[in-house]
Each structure stands twice: as structure tokens, then as C-alpha cells.
Amino acid sequence: MAGVSLDTVRKIYAGNVEAVKGVSLGIEDGSFCVLVGPSGCGKSTLLRMIAGLETISGGEVKIGDRVVNEIEPADRDIAMVFQNYALYPHMSVYDNMAYGLKNRKTPKDEIEKRVKEAARILAIESFLERKPRALSGGQRQRVAMGRAIVRKPQVFLFDEPLSNLDAKLRVQMRVEIKRLQRALGVTSIYVTHDQVEAMTLSDKLVVMSGGQIEQVGSPSEVYRRPETRFVATFIGSPPMNILPGKVEGNGRVSIGGQSLSVSDMRDGLAVGSDIEVGLRPEDVRAGATGQLSMNVDFVEELGATQLFHGKLGGADFIVQAPTGQIAADAKQLSLSIDPANVHLFDPQTTKRLGKA
Amino acid sequence: MVENRRYRNILAYLVLAVGVLIVAFPVYLAILASTFDAATIINGNMPLVPGDQAGENYYRTLFIGASRSTREPVSMMMLNSFIMAMGIAIGKILISILSAYAVVYYKFPLRRTAFWIIFITLMLPVEVRIYPTYKIVADLGLLDTYTGLILPLIASATGTLLFRQFFMTIPDELLEASKIDGAGAFRFFKDTLLPLSVTTMAALFVIQFIYGWNQYLWPLLITTKDNMQTIVIGIKKMLTTQDALTEWQIAMTTAVLAMVPPVFVVIFMQRFFVKGLVETEK
Numbered sequence A: 001m002a003g004v005s006l007d008t009v010r011k012i013y014a015g016n017v018e019a020v021k022g023v024s025l026g027i028e029d030g031s032f033c034v035l036v037g038p039s040g041c042g043k044s045t046l047l048r049m050i051a052g053l054e055t056i057s058g059g060e061v062k063i064g065d066r067v068v069n070e071i072e073p074a075d076r077d078i079a080m081v082f083q084n085y086a087l088y089p090h091m092s093v094y095d096n097m098a099y100g101l102k103n104r105k106t107p108k109d110e111i112e113k114r115v116k117e118a119a120r121i122l123a124i125e126s127f128l129e130r131k132p133r134a135l136s137g138g139q140r141q142r143v144a145m146g147r148a149i150v151r152k153p154q155v156f157l158f159d160e161p162l163s164n165l166d167a168k169l170r171v172q173m174r175v176e177i178k179r180l181q182r183a184l185g186v187t188s189i190y191v192t193h194d195q196v197e198a199m200t201l202s203d204k205l206v207v208m209s210g211g212q213i214e215q216v217g218s219p220s221e222v223y224r225r226p227e228t229r230f231v232a233t234f235i236g237s238p239p240m241n242i243l244p245g246k247v248e249g250n251g252r253v254s255i256g257g258q259s260l261s262v263s264d265m266r267d268g269l270a271v272g273s274d275i276e277v278g279l280r281p282e283d284v285r286a287g288a289t290g291q292l293s294m295n296v297d298f299v300e301e302l303g304a305t306q307l308f309h310g311k312l313g314g315a316d317f318i319v320q321a322p323t324g325q326i327a328a329d330a331k332q333l334s335l336s337i338d339p340a341n342v343h344l345f346d347p348q349t350t351k352r353l354g355k356a
Numbered sequence B: 001m002v003e004n005r006r007y008r009n010i011l012a013y014l015v016l017a018v019g020v021l022i023v024a025f026p027v028y029l030a031i032l033a034s035t036f037d038a039a040t041i042i043n044g045n046m047p048l049v050p051g052d053q054a055g056e057n058y059y060r061t062l063f064i065g066a067s068r069s070t071r072e073p074v075s076m077m078m079l080n081s082f083i084m085a086m087g088i089a090i091g092k093i094l095i096s097i098l099s100a101y102a103v104v105y106y107k108f109p110l111r112r113t114a115f116w117i118i119f120i121t122l123m124l125p126v127e128v129r130i131y132p133t134y135k136i137v138a139d140l141g142l143l144d145t146y147t148g149l150i151l152p153l154i155a156s157a158t159g160t161l162l163f164r165q166f167f168m169t170i171p172d173e174l175l176e177a178s179k180i181d182g183a184g185a186f187r188f189f190k191d192t193l194l195p196l197s198v199t200t201m202a203a204l205f206v207i208q209f210i211y212g213w214n215q216y217l218w219p220l221l222i223t224t225k226d227n228m229q230t231i232v233i234g235i236k237k238m239l240t241t242q243d244a245l246t247e248w249q250i251a252m253t254t255a256v257l258a259m260v261p262p263v264f265v266v267i268f269m270q271r272f273f274v275k276g277l278v279e280t281e282k
């Protein structure tokens, strides 16, 4: 087993498109690292550089203690699962899994042993002789995973492996991937733009935007203490409400004239200066005596919870509450919030203005 | 509504049937003529049911030939045509699949230029470049050889284009998965591209075999020896004899024989089409 480390890795495509702008990252041996970010942020590019499918324009990629910049994909000791599975259409499931081993001259009985074992783990034993065409999307996904497992690689790489599956299967496969990774203990790097996948799968969550890392941390760290406004609004659903406010000093800010106390606030902010206040829809409580008042425009039903959409201090605002807690026909809500759950951001740099 | 459709169907089938009759009748006449002796054909009142000369005609045609015009048995001509058609079909598939592989999967300087040069040859069929081609073949001493018959007809872009279009529909991830699975450029070609190309190869084979089989102008130019003539040339010679009566029964028998191999190729290759269509999926 081996960890992966990236040192100021860059990718410049033809035509001077800088897709990855100097990313440094350490991934511990055996951990599950998820790269998440909006479309086009360079996460696939980064993964493909680790796989050796793209040349590295700058910096250094290490797998274990070995710099792999100039090493062929087949010799990097990695396995990759693609979004469209990329199974060989003309080969049986068995041959799809065995192909990589055959190419590296593994003895026949060893190949058979490994394929059978992987098939058992993934519950695909009954269709080893079938062609991929005769499999459902979920089964193909398993075969693609099987192809990765039989190689016994140092690192698994996943590029949005679940996005071609329907919602229910996606949840099921997500759990299976997590279980499998735990059982095998292989370092895994997983690319997705689905934040639920990102939160649930990762030991280490890497949020990317515009070819750069915005924040690295455990999923709960990233959720509780987003370092930038981008991360704050990207992680969490529905996204965090961002309201324009002013610094009042003494751990207080005001939003549209309504005052709010904040526990994580940088010292020495000039009184009266502009600031952005972030409140998660699920952190806000509606009650009789709140600090903030909100006008409700409409309500969305999600079953277990309801989303109240409206305006607060002139900006759009969403409140999430368990169904029945707030009367669905409420026109005005009085909101309170734990000072620990208020996030402050600099309007210019968009960085968090928390305690140093 | 249903009635209406019924009548429309009947009408459609009627039109199709008439079309088939128009196309098939001359073929039927040729087959018919191959079963009569020369006198019956020439007197202009050939019956519409087969005669009793088939055995005699086919034996003479295959093993003796038209005594006054071609002077070679038709079996020899068929062999020549067959070698030429197979050579063109196989040679073309080889060249096309390799060049398409290079153009699609390798990044080399002037790749686009290379592709466009190949593309332009589409506008230069043999008939257009016939003089320079003849000169080159003659200078290489390839007149009256199979190589001379085959080589110049292999060089054209249809096959390359066909394979290129097909390769471009194969997802890049398949190549990448192969790379990770430790398959180099050649293995990827052999283990993945070739099996996936079976249908395309079968299609190209049929087209090129018939194209080669039906060649007229080129063999006419570069073959002078009797034992190098192809069956198409043979038919032509049988029909235009200057000093004697045309042996119509032999000419018609030859025409029927000339149809047989292409028909077999189509029937045989059809299996691959179906197999290919069922088995591959991108």
C-alpha cells in the first residue's frame, strides 16, 4: 500500500488553458480522498495526471516514495474506474477482469483465483461469461470495479463512477464502494461533483474550484468551518444563505438593521465595515422570539423536512425545518440562531473571517 | 384507416415487384441462354423455359473457353479475377485499417495534412490518374502481373475514411483502460480495435471484392497475355469478335459464372454483418 502526494502540480493544455494551477496535497496510505468541485474545475484533469493519462506540465506526483511523473500508467500500480465503465465490449466479464493480468503475464491459475475472488466479493459470479452488453448499468459498474480490484493496485482512482446510475442504485453503490474500500484498505481517490457522495465517502475531502484547492479537511470540518464563501455554498444542501451585513463590533453583526451575535469572529474588524454573513438553512430555528424576521414567499415539501423560501434583509433566504414544526401557511417567521453557527466572510477576498 | 393502409401496402408491393422483375429479367435471360445452343439463341425465338444444353455449355466454358476470341478456359479467367478481387479487398483492408489507426490514435507532425492527402485521393480514381499510374506500373515491370493488377487499385481513401469514422466513435476511455491494463499500442490494436472492427471489415470486404471483380479499364490496359485476362475482359472479348459469329451461349454462360463469386461473397459475409451487429456495442 502507498499514499499519494502532489507537489504544486500543474496542467497547461494546448492553447494555454491552465486547468490545474499548482495543487499540493498529501493523501495518507489507505485513506479515501474525494475531490469535489463544480464542472470544469480541473478535478478529472488532476486525477488523470495521477493515473498517467495526461502529461504533467509542472510539479511532482508521488505514489508511495516513487516519483511517477515519467512512468507509464500500467507501471504506476494504479487502477481506474471510469464514468462510462469503459469495459471492452467484445470480451466476456471474465476476460474484462483478466485482461490486465494477462498483459502482465500473471499465471493462469492465479488469474482465475483473483477473478473468482473479486467476482465473489462483488456478487457478479453468475454472469462471468456474459458480454458487458448483456448487463445492467449497476452490474457493469461492478465489473468495472472488479477489473480494478483484481489488479491489487496501490491506489484506486475513480472518475465519477456513479453518475450514469439512477438515484437509488447510486446510493446503494456508494455504500458498497465505501465498504469495499474499508475492507481492502486501498488508498482511493474519487472524483465527483455530487456533494452528498463527497461527504459520505471521504475521509479527506478536497474542494476544488477553478483549478485550485479551496479547502482540504474531514467532511465535518469542511461543513462546520468552510474556509471560503465558495466552499460554504458548495457543501451543504440547500446551500448556505449568504446575506450582506455590517460589523457592529463586540462579536456582533447586523443584517438589514437586525443584530446578531457571532462566536467565531476575527478580532479588530472595523466597526461599520461590510461583511458577508452565512447561515445554513438547517441551523436556523423559527420561534416566537428570534433575532431576525423573514417574509415567507412559498414552501417546498421534502417529506421529512420543509423548505421556507423568502426574503431577509433584502436577500433571498431559505429555512429548513422538520415538517410540522412551522405552520406551512406562515407569512412571517421570527428566526433565532446559535452564535456558533454564524459564518463570516470577507466580501472582497471571500475568505472566512473567523478567529485566527 | 386500416383498410387504407392495406391498399397502400398492396400498391407498394406491386411497385416493388415490377422493379424486381425489371432488374431480374435480363439475369434470367442470361441464365436461360446458358442452357441453349448457339443456333437457338441466334434465331431470335429463344423459349422462356430452360433448354438441355447446360451441361455442355458449362463444361465447354469452364474448361475450353471460346475457341476464337479468348482462347483460354473461363476457369482460368475466374482464377485471375478472384486473385485480383481478393488482393484488392484484403490489401485495402490492411492498408486502410493501419492508416486509420495512425491518423486517429497517433499524434505526429502534419497529422492533419496526412489525413487530407489521403482524403484527396478520393477525387482521383484510377480512371483519372490512369496515365501516370500506367507509366509507373510499366516502369516497375509489373505489366501482366497480379501485383500490377492489384497494387494501384488498393491506393484510395474510401477504406481509410470508413475506419477513421468508426474509430472516432470508440470512446477514448477504452484506449485509456487498455493503457492502464498494460496494453501498448499494438496490443490495443490487436485485442480491442480489430475485434470491434469486424463488421466494418466485412462491409469493406464486400464492397472492395465486387469493385475488384468488376474492374474493366485497368486490366484491359495492363494485361496482354491471354492467361492473365480477367473474366470481365473475357466477356467483352467474346462479344466483339471481328471475324466470326459471337458464341452467345458461351458468352452468356460466362456472364452467369461471373455473377457467382460476388453473390457468394455477399451471402457468406452477411453472417459476419449480423454477428458483428449483435456482438459489438460501443
Ligand SMILES: Nc1ncnc2c1ncn2[C@@H]1O[C@H](COP(=O)(O)OP(=O)(O)OP(=O)(O)O)[C@@H](O)[C@H]1O
Pocket: A013, A014, A017, A018, A019, A037, A038, A039, A040, A041, A042, A043, A044, A045, A046, A193
Ligand atoms: N484536452 C483538453 N484540452 C484543452 N482543455 C481541456 C482539455 N481537457 C480539459 N480541458 C479544460 O480543463 C478544464 C478542466 O477540465 P476537467 O475535465 O478536469 O474538469 P472537471 O472538473 O472534471 O469537470 P466535470 O465535472 O465536468 O468532469 C476545463 O476548463 C476544460 O475545458
Ligand SMILES: [Mg+2]
Pocket: A043, A044, A045
Ligand atoms: Mg470530469
